[in-house]
Amino acid sequence: MFGLPSWVLPYLGVLVILGVTWVVATLAGLLLGSLMRHSAPQVAAAARRIGPLIVWTVGLLLAVQEAGLSIEILAVVVILFGIAAILALRQPLENLGAKYFSDVYTPFRVGDSITVAAYSGKVIEINAMSTVLLAEDDRLIALPNSLLMREAVINSSPKAWKKLTVPISVPASADLARLENEILKSLGKLRVRLDKRFPPTVVVKSRTDQSIDLILTLMIRTPEERESILAEVNRRVHGALQASRARSNAPPGPPPGATAPASPPSSTPGAGPPG
């Protein structure tokens, strides 16, 4: 075909499959990001990561098959390994999953007083496996996170219903001050639904070399509006995050707001913008 040697054709097929996979994975990421703009930013971010990953897995298997290798054995090994891992790590995985979802959906935070089944206390730690309570008699109670997803959780902190917390994860390279500024500006439009004594706050929960985990906190006025406000907040945060991502993909330029100290036009190396 096209005068190419026959041995080239399978490799050409592999390249075509990889190319199509790249296009589909990119589209899947964008589509999921758009579809999930009302969801919690952390869930939307996870979907944007997992969707393309699945596409790539399928694409790579097809590419392997196109290269003339049998994928059946490979697929069986992967499936068996997966089943074994799930069986062996069922409990930890359940806790890990529960932790992930509890971060987003469970209405309690460190510092709140909660009751779960027969256990009551102040939440002092939420780790990957368990939520640790400090009971009134100074005992520590470690509740598996999976229990918190199965059992009713009573949060008895004063006005716990008012507090709306939204976890947000951004790349470590993000311009945090500007992102926060845009989120706060955008949420100002919702103030009629919020307790006006408390402007939204953004605190940094943790940082790694790759990402910054933030917690956005708002105080709502009416308990029944909690869900709808959360959806709207998610949408607005999503918009700010998209703008931030677009900025970081754009060619570099001076960041607005934080500027270099005023200098005459011939700027000196080293006199760059502050942190």
Next chain:
Amino acid sequence: MEPLTICVNSQTPLLQFLPPPEDTPGAAWPGSARLDEFDEGVEYRFSPGGVTRMVYPLLRRLLANGVLAGASWVALNSVGPRQVRADGLTLENVALDPLRMGGYAKTKEAIWSTVHGLEPPPAVDDLFWSEEFTEYAFYNRVTAERIRKLDADLDFDAFYIHDFQQMPVGQMLGSLKPKIFRWHIPFEAERIPESWRELFVSYLAEYDVVVVSTERYRAALTTLGYEGKSLRMYPYVDPREYRRPTKKVVEATCARWGVRPDDLVILVVARMDPTKAHDRAIQAVAKLVPAYPTVRLVLVGNGSFSAASGGLGLSKAARWRAHLEAMAHRLGVGERVIFTGHVGQEALDCFYERAQFTVLPSVNEGFGLVVVESWLHRRPALVTERAGIAELIQDGENGILFDPDDIGSLAQKMRELLDDDGTVSARLAQNALVTSKLCTLARAARGEAELLAMAIEA
């Protein structure tokens, strides 16, 4: 305790760099520089007020006596090098573009005016939910991020954050290291609107210790609902900075500003700002002039960092001075009131020496260190009862207190001192000199060292 490395943060920078003329060829601020590379008065000047009088000498003292091994000082400064090294300190300048600066300045002025009782508080809609408030948050976030990056390199032992402008920094830093917050302006519970209190307390709760200037302010913290650790520390000056010039130098210096040898000088040393209530002093002096035609009211001081062109660029100092000048002329005492603007330490010493007594007329004053300066010059002080330092004054013993809204009473108290044969003034000055020992740098340095130790060892 091992010598510590700390990070200090204040809005007002220690140094205000003066923009070079626009046509200076090839002029540019270096990214990092030593202070001795610049000329004082030509390329920079020290900011007037507490940062130069208190924070800078304190840090130098703590560095000299080995409490500190190093200190970085992060402040808002849009003009000048990004980093300046001076006397073992590293000054880190945070710059904001003018648009964001405007929003930040508007928010902090609204808080400042309310806390000082100058204006009714804005509605929460107009404050916490305004675009300007997001710029206030922006500035604090930029500052917190700068501090965090410095901490990553220098591994500070503690953070020392100064004044209400920087209140959110503690929350934004998110560091587990000790954080101290010093509140400098008045802290009266009744002046902080109900709708602001929980937010303020939530900011303050992020610090390990909150330091205020008087016992009254400390009690107000509790009234507001703050449950953390608090401490009262009187502001301070270094008495060695205050010299008594010779009579000849005093007369020559004062003559340059039009003070005549037979003038009875009443001195007000205060920033040109409505809260300093120079107008009360002018009105009281107007009542005295018929009986004391040689009385002269000397007003020393100009705008703060907020009013400086290299600072926040607010024009309230110029507006206030114009208002005062017009008032003095309207009252027929335009000739009797002298506006000196900013003067150097030597000239200031001369004015203190030349004065019969000093007046602090503020309608609200966080503390009132100029009163201590007056005491160090052995000059009695008439002090508004709304100043923090009023807590240290026993009326008629080491100073004279007055209600700044009662001009007649202020004029009467001035009259009594002008009529004094020297006996009352000498007793007041002697007792006040003893009181001034509570407000010295040496005492503060010991207190601050203990504070740092307490915060770190908790």
